[in-house]
Amino acid sequence: MPVERTLVLVKPDAIQRGLGAEVLARLERRGLRLVGLKLIQIDRGLAERHYAIHRERPFFAGLVDFITSGPVIAAVLEGLDAVVLVRNTMGATNPRDAAPGTIRGDLAVEIGHNLIHGSDSTETAATEVALFFRPEEILDYRRAIDPWVADAKSP
Secondary structure (H helix, E strand, C coil): CCEEEEEEEECHHHHHCCCHHHHHHHHHHCCCEEEEEEEECCCHHHHHHHCHHHCCCCCHHHHHHHHCCCCEEEEEEEEECHHHHHHHHHCCCCHHHCCCCCHHHHHCCECCECCEEECCCHHHHHHHHHHHCCHHHCCCCCCCCHHHHCCCCCC
């Protein structure tokens, strides 16, 4: 399992509902390390670049409108297999299909307000992190608990 970095966006619905800290805490409790964090208002240009893969889909405009509708928390998380850990902790995209115990399964109701975005691959993560963070905004550090979370030498 490689050490990876991934982007997480805590979406406007989570911020409006006061769930930002809980969402991040769940990811940290999985053993992921916050290495970049900021509260931002995404403008249309950044939103359109972020969702560019969906540009030709009928829901593109709605995605852009929603993500620009209020503040979001942008975070870079790091850890062994970070992309998969974040995605599993988030739960299925549609909260109705998300397992109990996941962020979406416990806290979200419908797909349009599903609280959180997480990169879907290491390649996407690299692109998305670069969209939201300058290199100097990402810290490289270790926590005293890291050896207790995962053995970096394990396969």
